Amino acid sequence: MRVTLKLYASLSDHLPDEAKRTNEWPMEVADGTTVGDLIDRHQLPKRLVHLVLVNGHYIPPASREAHPLVENDVLAIWPPVAGG
Amino acid sequence: MAWTRKILRVNLTDRTCTSEPLNMEWAHDYLGQRGLATKYLASEIDPKVDPLSPDNKIIWATGPLTGTMASTGGRYSVVTKGPLTGAIACSNSGGYFGAELKFAGWDMVIIEGRASSPVYLSIENDKVELRDASHLWGKTVWETEGQIKSEHQDPQIRVSCIGRTGENGVLYAAIVNDLHRAAGRSGVGAVAGSKNLKAIAVRGTLGVGNIANPKEFMKVTFEKKKILKENAVTGQGLPTYGTQVLMNVINEIGAMPTRNHKDVQFEGARKISAEAMHEPRESDGKAQLINNQACFGCTIACGRISKIDATHYTVVNSPKYWGASGGLEYEAAWALGCANGVDDLDALQYATMLCNEDGFDPISFGATIGAVMELYEMGVLTKEEIGIEAPFGSAKALTYLTEITARGEGFGKIIGLGSKRLCEKYGHPELSMSVKGQEFPAYDARAVQGMGLTYATSNRGACHLRSYTISSEVLGIPVKTDPLTTEGKPALVKAFQDATAVVDSTGLCVFTTFAWALSDIQPQLQAACEGDWSMEKLDLMGERIWNMERQFNNAAGFTRKDDDLPARLKTEAAKVGPAKGLVSGIDKMIPEYYDLRGWDTEGRPTAETVARLGL
Structure with a gap:
């Protein structure tokens, strides 16, 4: 299935060059892939995986490992950030 | 004491500048900056006054930690009755001006009346004078700052001034210092302009040597700076990406107006x-x-x-x-x-x-x-x-x-x-898209329900800085709450409002609270200021400041109907994103919020609340 991984702020360094100007990384993954699987597969540092959204919805830390992605899901991840 | 205990009172009509002692009883109840300046303003003007008339006053105010070695201790506030809203206006700025005012030996400058021709206030420690600003009228902020420094032959002078918009009565004109730090909201610059006051230029060489317990203050401020440095938001995220890092976050959650x-x-x-x-x-x-x-x-x-x-x-x-x-x-x-x-x-x-x-x-x-x-x-x-x-x-x-x-x-x-x-x-x-006449900032009230209540009840009109529940509802600081629900939001908003009222009165920046709790600020105040600065006292003080501002607005004519959002946010549902199909639940939240505040159904603090807070 096709999903999109979005990485922002300092996590942008983990994107391939072609995705750096959009922060969007479309990819094919196996059915049943979870949020935790993608985080592990791309070796995202755990301390930088802070705000995790699937289609804009917050995924709490305890649910990330098992949260299954479905076709066309957008997984977006930020390190600890704030503003205002 | 961290206060200089001195106020500079300037009457522009009479062209007089006088020094008077700070009311220390009030300082112990309202701290400084936002709280204390609002206490002075509310005590000295009729809340129904025309904001752009000579009868309004405008106050530049530092806090007890302004100019000290506490991290971010450079803040000052400008407090007046705002022309955009007709409500209390309090705008907060950073840069270097606030600390310089303190170094010159002043906690606060209260401006009264209206000058018959353009002037600026020059402060060099105790040497204070009103100077002609006819040649600066019509100049931008950047030109004004440069020219004042040049005329005084002192590049270290700090200038807090208005540009052409303040002169022209733009109702959201700001007061700018250090070229691009601003007391930005609610039109405080238009009030200065209405008084023919172009700028305050200050040079201070007295330092801040009046800390109650210097040794303890050095120790505790060092410890608290360490927390800011080691925190991922204040130590890395904000310095590297600034506030603009929120652009993609807020868009992703479908809360981007x-x-x-x-x-x-x-x-x-x-x-x-x-x-x-x-x-x-x-x-x-x-x-x-x-x-x-x-x-x-x-x-x-x-x-x-x-x-x-x-x-x-x-x-x-x-x-x-x-x-x-x-x-x-x-x-x-x-x-x-x-x-x-x-x-x-x-x-x-x-x-x-x-x-x-x-x-x-x-x-x-x-x-x-x-x-x-x-x-x-x-x-x-x-x-x-x-x-x-x-x-x-x-x-x-x-x-x-x-x-x-x-x-x-x-x-x-x-x-x-x-x-x-x-x-x-x-x-x-x-x-x-405004509340009480002031425009919304950058979070949609349909997708972040707590922000809708924040906007509706903000004492200076729509504002994110009066209770930044984005911290909790979106960023998970200190704990994550669901942005799509109204449940629990009245209590959340009240807690943020009261704590922020204290932070805004210290001389510190509210951005420290991405890493610090109020309990991290409390020992810094305790070391700097003599007397009791317990958490209980600070909690009560935040509530007192909020209710004082509310009483000012009520006396100015604001009522329950002004604590509302535009119909668009209550009737036109979000079209996409997590909030798709949702409108703001403001009407559901307001009664619970009033109840928690100890207000009657019209949004007025009850006699019991007034007595409890010592108002």
Whole structure:
């Protein structure tokens, strides 16, 4: 299935060059892939995986490992950030 | 004591400057800056006064930690009755001016009356005088600061001043110090302009040597700085990406007010985000962001210093804008960009520079342009009236309208009235995205329910800084709450409002609270100020300050009906994103909020609440 991984702020360094100007990384993954699987597969540092959204919805830390992605899901991840 | 215990009272009508002792009883109940200055203002003016009349007063106020070695201890507030709203106005600024005022030996400057001709106030420690400013009238903020420093032959003078918009009565004119730090909201600059007061220039060499327990203060401020440094947000996120890092976050959760709140996501958000500011441009291979910058004593350094693309249409013939200057912050980028559908990063940088150069609030200005563009698309406003084609998304319209507002020309005079008056003038008051006449900042109340209550009940009109529940509802600081529900939000908003009222009265920056709790600030106050500064006292003080502001507004004529959101947010559901199908639940939250506050059903503090808080 096709999903999109979005990485922002300092996590942008983990994107391939072609995705750096959009922060969007479309990819094919196996059915049943979870949020935790993608985080592990791309070796995202755990301390930088802070705000995790699937289609804009917050995924709490305890649910990330098992949260299954479905076709066309957008997984977006930020390190600890704030503003205002 | 961390206070200098001295107030400078300046009567512009009589042209007198007098020193008087700070009311220390009030200082112990209201601390400083926002709380203490509001206490003075509320005690000295009629809340029904015309904000732009000589009978209004305007106060520059530091806090007890301003000018000290506490991290971020450089803040000052400008407090007055605001012309945009008619409510209490309190705008907070960083930079170096606040600390310099303290170093000159003053806790506060109270300005009264109206000068018969333009003046500026010169302060060099105890040497205080009103000087002629006729030659500065008509000058921008940047020109004024440069000229005052030149005339005094002292580059270390700090200047807090208005630009042409403050002189021209733009109702959201700001007061700017250090070129691009601003007491930005609610039109405090228009009040200064109405008094013919161009600037306060201050040079202080006395330092702050009056800390109650210096040894303990050094120890505790060092410990607390360490927390800021080690925290991922204040130690890394904010210095590297600034507030603009929120652009993609807020867009992703579908809480990005777009095109005058018609939409909740902006397709161009990525192009105007912090990530875009870091990227090399196609034109010259350079990133817009040059560096970050800190205010006095700040160990976070979230400020942006940027350089516009010198080949951009806005500046190609204006070299004065080519150098490094104050860069885009999130709220400004939202208001100038998303609110108008404009995704040209350099156009936004140009507009934000003009807001700094001539001193006007980019939030209220940008949001007003959103209303103008919607009225244009409806056919209510025409190219002939505005002076340019102004559909959503037009960077050229945005930059043109910024220029004429800065200069006070043509349709810019109407834009300077703000969206409420502008929309009323053209027969569509429902299109003003504001509360109490002040425009919303950058979070949609349909997708972040707590922010809707924040806006509706903010004492200075719609504002994110009075209770930044985004911390909890979106960022998970200190704990994550669900942004889509109204449940628990009245208590959350009240807690944020009361704590923020204390922080805004200390002399410290509210951004410390991404890492610090109020219990981290408490020992710093305890070491700096003699007497009892327990958490219980601070909690009560925050509530007292909030209720004092509320009482001022009630006496000014505000009622329950003013604690509301525009119909668009209550009837037009979000079209996409997690909040799809949702409207604001403000009507459900208000009664519970009033109950928690100890207010009656009309939003007035009950006699019991007044007595409990010692008001």
